[in-house]
Amino acid sequence: MAIDKSVDAEPYHEGMEDIGTDTLDCVLEKASKLDPYSFSDRDVRRALSSETVDDAGFAALLSPAAEKYMEKMAERARDERLRHFGNSVCLFTPLYISNYCTNGCVYCGFNSKNHINRAKLDLGQVEAELKAIADTGLEEILMLTGESRTHSDIDYICESVSLASKYFTNVGIEVYPMNSDEYRRVQEAGADYVTVFQETYNPERYAELHPYGNKRIFSYRFDAQERALMGGMRGVAFGALLGLDDFRKDALRCGLHASELQRRYPHAEISLSLPRLRPFKHHEDEQIPVGERELLQVSLAYRIFMPYAGQTISTRERPRFRDGIIGLSATKMSAGVSVGIGEHSGKSKGDGQFVISDPRNLEEIVGSIRNAGLQPVMNDYVRT
Numbered sequence: 001m002a003i004d005k006s007v008d009a010e011p012y013h014e015g016m017e018d019i020g021t022d023t024l025d026c027v028l029e030k031a032s033k034l035d036p037y038s039f040s041d042r043d044v045r046r047a048l049s050s051e052t053v054d055d056a057g058f059a060a061l062l063s064p065a066a067e068k069y070m071e072k073m074a075e076r077a078r079d080e081r082l083r084h085f086g087n088s089v090c091l092f093t094p095l096y097i098s099n100y101c102t103n104g105c106v107y108c109g110f111n112s113k114n115h116i117n118r119a120k121l122d123l124g125q126v127e128a129e130l131k132a133i134a135d136t137g138l139e140e141i142l143m144l145t146g147e148s149r150t151h152s153d154i155d156y157i158c159e160s161v162s163l164a165s166k167y168f169t170n171v172g173i174e175v176y177p178m179n180s181d182e183y184r185r186v187q188e189a190g191a192d193y194v195t196v197f198q199e200t201y202n203p204e205r206y207a208e209l210h211p212y213g214n215k216r217i218f219s220y221r222f223d224a225q226e227r228a229l230m231g232g233m234r235g236v237a238f239g240a241l242l243g244l245d246d247f248r249k250d251a252l253r254c255g256l257h258a259s260e261l262q263r264r265y266p267h268a269e270i271s272l273s274l275p276r277l278r279p280f281k282h283h284e285d286e287q288i289p290v291g292e293r294e295l296l297q298v299s300l301a302y303r304i305f306m307p308y309a310g311q312t313i314s315t316r317e318r319p320r321f322r323d324g325i326i327g328l329s330a331t332k333m334s335a336g337v338s339v340g341i342g343e344h345s346g347k348s349k350g351d352g353q354f355v356i357s358d359p360r361n362l363e364e365i366v367g368s369i370r371n372a373g374l375q376p377v378m379n380d381y382v383r384t
């Protein structure tokens with residue numbers, strides 16, 4: 001199949017790797033035949049009664065028609081979650097090491113034109129943060145930067161990851177999309193998995209929301225997980241920032257993207273995240289377009305469609321919602337979160353990306369998980 005780059009607002013920038021995959025064409029083509037608004041009650045019931053849910057069944061579960069079947073979806077999701085993950089809930093914390101960014105995402109506090117306090121931790125400060133977090137008992141960390149190849153070059157990311165792997169058994173990165181050889185370097189430095197949010201899977205809307213910077217190239221971002229797997233990463237995580245466009249269509253494409261890569265790379269550990277648009281610096285009072293009920297529907301649909309995939313719920317959500325969803329569909333949650341730069345070991349050196357709604361520390365989160373009859377797990381992976 002010819003690779004269609006017409007989804008991109010501009011040609012690849014110098015140095016961007018084109019791996020020649022047709023995953024994007026395949027996902028967009030599948031999604032174009034499935035309209036989440038066209039399904040009936042019967043379609044939803046059929047999906048819920050099938051042993052495995054196909055693409056059309058997944059779309060039905062994301063449809064408005066499925067809203068009245070939320071209890072049945074929750075039962076099915078709970079069963080699937082128990083079968084594949086038992087009672088365990090994995091815990092991690094994100095560590096923001098730099099908030100410099102060269103992109104202009106209109107919905108983000110780190111947008112290069114937004115006037116915020118910018119900071120980047122030096123390696124000594126990164127290590128101080130890592131120690132402070134490891135002392136709490138956490139064993140998994142997700143290292144994040146804004147997307148600036150100048151301020152956070154590959155060497156800096158590799159050195160930070162290498163430090164992280166001294167203190168943590170599971171290290172993830174959520175930084176700018178890289179080429180496969182760069183992912184290999186970061187993997188060899190100690191990273192286990194890569195998270196990249198596509199934000200929206202609608203190329204036209206994507207072009208409006210990303211007016212400049214490397215992120216403007218839709219297909220380069222879309223192929224990031226595949227390049228990460230080619231570079232030897234063990235796991236990859238996907239997410240659509242729900243609320244940027246029609247959330248049902250974005251969730252559909254995101255799930256199809258994850259499942260297509262699982263089909264092509266059966267060994268990969270796949271997980272899905274559930275970010276939704278939240279207030280951010282200088283935009284604190286903006287409307288939230290996707291409510292908790294809608295978010296829950298997406299989470300349940302993801303769980304039923306990809307029962308074996310991990311699912312992460314972030315501190316963008318309030319404690320009650322997070323405590324509820326971990327028993328049904330989510331398998332991983334962040335704890336003891338600070339989104340400012342350098343906050344774990346001392347005073348914040350730079351502003352955070354968004355407003356968090358669950359400020360509980362690790363001990364409090366562990367207590368809530370146990371109260372729900374679930375098992376908090378600090379690490380589900382043994383390095384060899």
Ligand code: SF4
Pocket residue numbers: 101102103104105108109110111112145146147215
């Ligand atoms: S969403 Fe990411 S790439 Fe976009 S402005 Fe924020 S930090 Fe930069």
